Structures are given as C-alpha cells and as structure tokens.
C-alpha cells in the first residue's frame with residue numbers, strides 16, 4: 001500500500017538500523033516506529049481531557065534532541081477557550097520553556113491530525129516536524145481536508161509523519177463519542 005503522506009519510501013526490509021528483537025516479523029516501519037513512545041505519552045495526555053468533558057486530544061513537544069519540552073491536552077470545555085487545543089497549549093508551554101517563540105528542530109506529536117488553527121500555529125512556531133495519529137477527514141489540515149503545513153506558498157513547511165498508533169488514537173476518540 002502506498003501512503004502519499006509518508007515522508008520516506010525506504011524499504012523496511014533493507015533497513016540496516018532495524019532491530020530484529022523489537023521487530024521479529026521484519027515488518028517494522030522505520031518512519032513511524034521511532035515516534036510510538038512519544039505518541040503513547042500524547043495518548044495519556046489526551047485521556048486527561050475527558051473528566052471535563054473535552055474531546056480527548058493530546059500533544060507533546062519534543063526538543064531537537066528528542067527531550068520532552070511540553071505537553072498539552074484539549075481544554076476547550078475546561079477553560080471555555082476556543083483556542084485551547086492540545087497543540088496550541090503544548091506549543092505555548094514549549095516556547096515558555098525555551099524562552100522564545102521559535103521552536104526550530106522541535107517535533108509536535110499529537111493524537112489527532114491538527115485543525116487549521118493548530119496547523120497555522122505549528123507553522124508559526126517553525127517546528128521541524130509534526131507527527132500525528134488519527135487522521136481527521138472532516139477538519140484535518142495536515143493532509144486530509146487541507147494540507148496547510150505543506151502549502152508551497154508558505155516559506156516554512158514542517159515534515160509530516162502521519163498514522164503513528166493511528167488505531168489506538170482513533171479508538172480513544174470513538175470510545176469517547178460512544179460513551180457520551
């Protein structure tokens with residue numbers, strides 16, 4: 001299956017870095033697998049949104065060396081703030097941590113494909129990369145409905161890696177809506 005949004009076409013079977021202990025079946029995904037542990041952190045953040053009635057979306061920002069800079073989860077209901085999406089909160093905290101608005105070399109990992117606001121925010125923050133789990137066919141702005149983050153008219157275009165733990169991320173959302 002070809003994925004137009006995967007950023008690498010490299011064949012996992014020929015990956016010299018592949019760890020056979022971690023990947024006994026030889027079906028590892030060298031593009032997505034490195035982000036799984038960060039996505040699990042984002043999933044845990046997302047779960048924190050639920051008690052306030054917020055849709056479970058969680059995000060983490062990693063620094064250039066992969067260190068955890070900031071986390072966030074959707075707090076729209078909790079705070080009555082239309083901009084309190086997980087990504088915006090995590091980007092703000094990461095910027096506060098670094099002491100500046102630019103986040104070069106940083107990676108935003110989020111459980112759901114960013115909306116237009118968050119896609120705009122991450123381009124503004126100059127993040128190097130956005131990694132997301134579930135796609136959002138109705139409102140996604142990183143490849144589904146729009147592809148704002150890779151619009152060639154913009155002078156900063158983050159790398160996009162989609163579909164990391166996509167099923168777990170989607171399940172968390174469908175469980176939330178089913179239980180309403």
Ligand SMILES: [Zn+2]
Nearest residue numbers: 085115117118
């Ligand atoms: Zn958003």
